[in-house]
Amino acid sequence: MLQPTTVEDVQKAVRESTRLLPRGGGTKPALSTPTDEVTPLDLSALSGVLEYNPSEFTFTALAGTRVAEVQALLDAHGQYLPFDPPLTKQGATLGGTVAAGLSGPGRYRYGGVRDFILGVRLVDGNGEVVRGGGKVVKNAAGFDLPKLMVGSLGQLGVLVEVTFKVFPKAPAHVTILHSVAPLTEAMPVLYRLYTARMEIDALELEPNGAGMKFWVRMAGLPDALPARAERVRALLGGGEVVADGEAEGRVWEGFRSFSDVPAGAALVKIPVTPKRIPDLEAQLAQRDSMRRRYGSGGNVLWLTTHEQPVALHDMLVGLGLSGLVVFGPPGQARIGTHTGQAFEQRVKAVFDPKEKFG
């Protein structure tokens, strides 16, 4: 295991190694565990916030910085990362979050990690430091390399520095829980929420018996929240309201931490759209070892399974869907369909001509 403490160390490691797997906090074992003949490059010592000026709504930090450290700093200034990075309490780093391309439930309101990354510095497969994007909230100069790095799984280069946009944090939250059954009743409710002229902060669903359990989070100024929560209840046809406080926060921390995934089970991220839910439920409910949560209003299925994730490959291909194994055995992180492969290969040849990364 190599543990660089400077960008120069990373460059040296890339130049001197034949195959490398960059890793951060190791919170996504399927992505950060090296297979044979691959040297892990542990970036956790390349850590620290380099710039943060709250009035700019931006910060720049080294890639190995733990997200939790940044969140504490932002929180002290009433700001937050709106894409709601997952696994932060478990030690996720900024670089790992970007490379895995993971966002949490809060991405519903303002967008995912791709929508908040502004700049990157990376070491490419030749050991060169390449910078893309910038440090200001708006920038259209040059190709958008920061977005390209989102979800790149360390296969295009080693991220060494990232710049993000942040937002002011809402002073108060409220969560409404409600179950709707059967699924044919739940789907219209989902669409009502999805298209309502409301500012829903997060919207998660989990199969519950024959129907769906909804978690709806609203954020904003405290005086407006009770009325806004009532509007959500009206759309849901009822619901229990959990007002701001520890219990309300725990609900969402549970989602972010995937605390319901049993030890030893695999976790797969599958991008979907709401209309796919009935079909997926029909197929997956039969395989009883599988738990499902539909995140971000039905835009991502978090699938927990005791089967080998690779066993899902054919089913996903059949559905025209792709999956990312987050927890589980290493070696085959991407399953299902692979769109854009030809384009991706051209990009890969530019950043990693010697195939040093994955």
Place this chain on the structure above:
Amino acid sequence: MKADPFLTALARLYPSDRLLVQPGQLAPYESDGLTSYRVRPGAVVIPETQTEVIETVKLCHQHGVPFVARGSGTSLSGGSVPVKDGLVIALNRFNRILKLDLQERLAVVEPGVINLDVSKAAAPAGLYYAPDPSSQQICTIGGNVAFNSGGAHCLKYGMTSNHVLALKAVLPDGEVVQLGSESVEGVGPDLVGLFVGSEGLFGIALEITLRLLPRPEKYQTVLAAYHSLEAAGNAVASVVASGLLPGAIEIMDRLAIQAAEAAVHANYPKGAEAVLIVELEGEAEQVAEEYKRLQPLIQDSGAYDVRVAQDEADRQRIWKGRKSAFSAVGRLSPDFIVQDGVVPRSRLGEALAEIKRLSEQYALRVANVFHAGDGNLHPLILYDGREPGALERAEQLAGEILRLCIRFGGSITGEHGVGLEKRDYLPQMYAEADMDAMWKLRCAMDPKQIANPGKMFPAGEPPALRMTGLHPLERAGLISRE
């Protein structure tokens, strides 16, 4: 166009009314929103189907003929200026909305669809397409994708890139690729993110899947007038520090206000050195609470006149003044250059003072309109193109402003793209290794470098003739610059 076999091949693909070669037919395609440049292409084709676009690109690749894809030609960075003797692929008639799934909040469109038409189509379901460049009544989604266009509401909702979910595109060597999916989430590197903003260098988008958002239920638009630009700037700082996140925060200076008044009679307060527009938006209850916080901030900010839009018509009047500001400057000066630099928000004041100093030094008037919420400056440099050396002086001044943005840690472009206009400045913003990586990407997608050559990267043929005055479409009131 030197390659006759190429023209012959095109003639097999297009009927004569969609293959333009006569000088008179080519003239409307010679320039775009960067009005000081004019280049005559060899031919223009007007495809109506995907197959025609793909076959055309393949022919260009085969014959090594450079091509420029073009929507409505509103690019302010010269992004759609033709290549001399090259081909223009005009996409205005390749403009169907292929799919509108309002429940799923999706629209799939061809590149020639006009920005505002997407919102119009989505309106019955209470949805809209968020990016709102000032030219949205005429600019196309294809152009927006190529240049990652912005608008006044970027701080909260991002730019075009944040609203494109999937793309089908033909690469410059004729390969057709599908990127992304209908989901807002993805697996693998964000290839859609890389394609958007590639300034036409990666080929032509054929089908674009857009994310629609629920239209904000309520807008609260406040216009405040100040006796100094500095006071307006300080008001922005206090709004930002308050923890509010308005949908838009805009400032116009005295010269820009004068122009807007002359053009559209927006009825802005008289005698203002600066006006500030702050727009809150969202659920009615939330907006009402936010306004309770905003109001005292504005009251204490030294504004001498504060107006709140009473209804949608009022709101539109306020925005009309702002959105027409660029073209309106044409009433104050025969020619002008629109700049698009970004500085860190906390250095806006310094940047404006420096621009004022430069304006005096170069003896050229500069009007300022800017997205204050995200530090995106739009200095309008006024000059008279008939005066010898005036354009060169204006361009020098523009260059100084760009260097200032780089020095302050900002960017040479917030939303207009690099294009032809700022290509010499990109290497000043990025190091050699950064430029090298971008150049290699360009070559990987376009080995013959035939897709929109001469844009983004320095080199390429220098643009030829220059013209003066407003763009013909601008003069007709059809486009405005932002």
